[in-house]
Amino acid sequence: MSRQLVAVLGRGVVATRDPIASADDMGLVRGDGCFDAMRVLDRDGVAEVENLAEHLARFARSAATLGIAFDEDGWRSLVADAAQAWPLTPEAVLKLVLTRGAESDPGMPTGFLTITELDLAAMRRARAGIGVRLLGRGYASDAFADAPWLLGGVKLLSYAVNSAAKRMAEGFGDDDALFTSTDGYALEGPTSAVIVRRGDRLLTTPSGATGILDSVTGRQIFARAAGEGVATSHELIAVTDLFDADDESQREFRQRFIPSGLANEILLDVYVRRVSFMPHEHSLNRRLYQAYAEEVRRVDSNHDGVISAAEGDIDAASDGFQDNSRLFLPATSFNRFAVTREINDGLLAPRFAPSQRAWVLQGAIAPVNPAVPASLDRDIDDR
Ligand SMILES: Cc1ncc(COP(=O)(O)O)c(C=O)c1O
Numbered sequence: 520m521s522r523q524l525v526a527v528l529g530r531g532v533v534a535t536r537d538p539i540a541s542a543d544d545m546g547l548v549r550g551d552g553c554f555d556a557m558r559v560l561d562r563d564g565v566a567e568v569e570n571l572a573e574h575l576a577r578f579a580r581s582a583a584t585l586g587i588a589f590d591e592d593g594w595r596s597l598v599a600d601a602a603q604a605w606p607l608t609p610e611a612v613l614k615l616v617l618t619r620g621a622e623s624d625p626g627m628p629t630g631f632l633t634i635t636e637l638d639l640a641a642m643r644r645a646r647a648g649i650g651v652r653l654l655g656r657g658y659a660s661d662a663f664a665d666a667p668w669l670l671g672g673v674k675l676l677s678y679a680v681n682s683a684a685k686r687m688a689e690g691f692g693d694d695d696a697l698f699t700s701t702d703g704y705a706l707e708g709p710t711s712a713v714i715v716r717r718g719d720r721l722l723t724t725p726s727g728a729t730g731i732l733d734s735v736t737g738r739q740i741f742a743r744a745a746g747e748g749v750a751t752s753h754e755l756i757a758v759t760d761l762f763d764a765d766d767e768s769q770r771e772f773r774q775r776f777i778p779s780g781l782a783n784e785i786l787l788d789v790y791v792r793r794v795s796f797m798p799h800e801h802s803l804n805r806r807l808y809q810a811y812a813e814e815v816r817r818v819d820s821n822h823d824g825v826i827s828a829a830e831g832d833i834d835a836a837s838d839g840f841q842d843n844s845r846l847f848l849p850a851t852s853f854n855r856f857a858v859t860r861e862i863n864d865g866l867l868a869p870r871f872a873p874s875q876r877a878w879v880l881q882g883a884i885a886p887v888n889p890a891v892p893a894s895l896d897r898d899i900d901d902r
Contacts, residue, residue, distance in 0.1 A: 521636040528630030546618025550677030553581035649694035660700040663730035671730030681709035725753040778846040
């Protein structure tokens with residue numbers, strides 16, 4: 520088991536298994552409280568609590584929003600005592616926890632901290648790069664504007680949703696999740712902020728109306744970047760733009776299979792271009808195979824026989840074209856329709872494709888004129 524230290528506000532460092540709260544503590548039974556977390560590093564034999572002032576300030580803001588009394592001096596001296604008592608490890612996490620206290624004893628908040636050794640091997644793996652799964656948070660990017668009861672920006676104790684999202688992402692084989700809004704923007708991870716490099720700028724999601732946490736790490740990175748002349752900006756980041764990261768290793772990396780426009784080219788090669796495409800080849804199987812290989816080759820820049828999302832990206836160029844828009848047929852070019860999401864596992868949602876016919880549904884079709892755009896949140900290309 521990793522090493523841990525526990526200290527209680529008003530009592531100091533206690534034995535790890537000492538009781539710290541009563542059974543009717545509102546933090547335990549309602550998640551009614553807040554926390555903050557930061558790293559503790561071994562700096563030449565002294566425990567250094569990283570960015571303590573910023574984390575304490577955010578912790579105090581969380582407590583104020585919740586209307587829970589905050590003893591700033593008490594916390595400062597508790598942290599100092601705990602850091603002194605900590606048997607140094609290369610990296611550890613310090614967690615400050617404040618709850619509304621026992622329901623039977625109103626106005627007496629519970630405060631404690633833990634310092635827990637971090638698993639260095641896991642940290643090293645994470646630093647080498649991770650895969651994330653986009654998971655909908657279920658609200659729009661401005662849901663927290665003028666709605667203080669939603670407690671946006673407060674680092675609430677109730678992290679059950681965040682933990683579930685991480686578990687789900689891991690269940691899909693990814694390392695972590697990235698929450699998205701219903702209007703198609705990247706919000707934050709379950710325990711992390713999102714920063715995107717676009718050209719020579721760094722972008723991050725604004726806090727406030729989005730309800731996301733104001734990240735201390737994000738602020739540190741932005742301050743350092745500004746010091747080095749790198750432009751930074753807080754702005755909403757469309758999920759579709761995440762796939763366009765400039766750093767190749769940060770791009771969408773899944774395979775695209777055969778984009779609709781390319782499938783159409785293959786169809787034309789095999790059946791229509793009988794004079795210009797392999798005029799002497801009459802075997803349908805061989806025409807199909809060669810057409811497939813030929814059309815994929817035009818886009819497949821690393822010659823692995825597969826079109827990756829990066830190679831098939833609509834904004835990228837291939838085969839002498841300025842962009843790859845020719846690879847994707849507009850839905851209206853199919854004299855067919857498809858309905859997404861009528862199966863609720865989210866994995867096999869059908870979409871327009873030349874090989875598909877139609878789904879017969881019950882109910883009436885209501886044609887609209889002019890056409891309306893598809894819903895961004897449900898129909899964007901993230902499946
Ligand atoms: C939901 C959420 N967003 C963002 C962050 C990143 O915040 P910070 O950089 O201050 O640790 C965290 C950290 O735990 C978090 O839980």
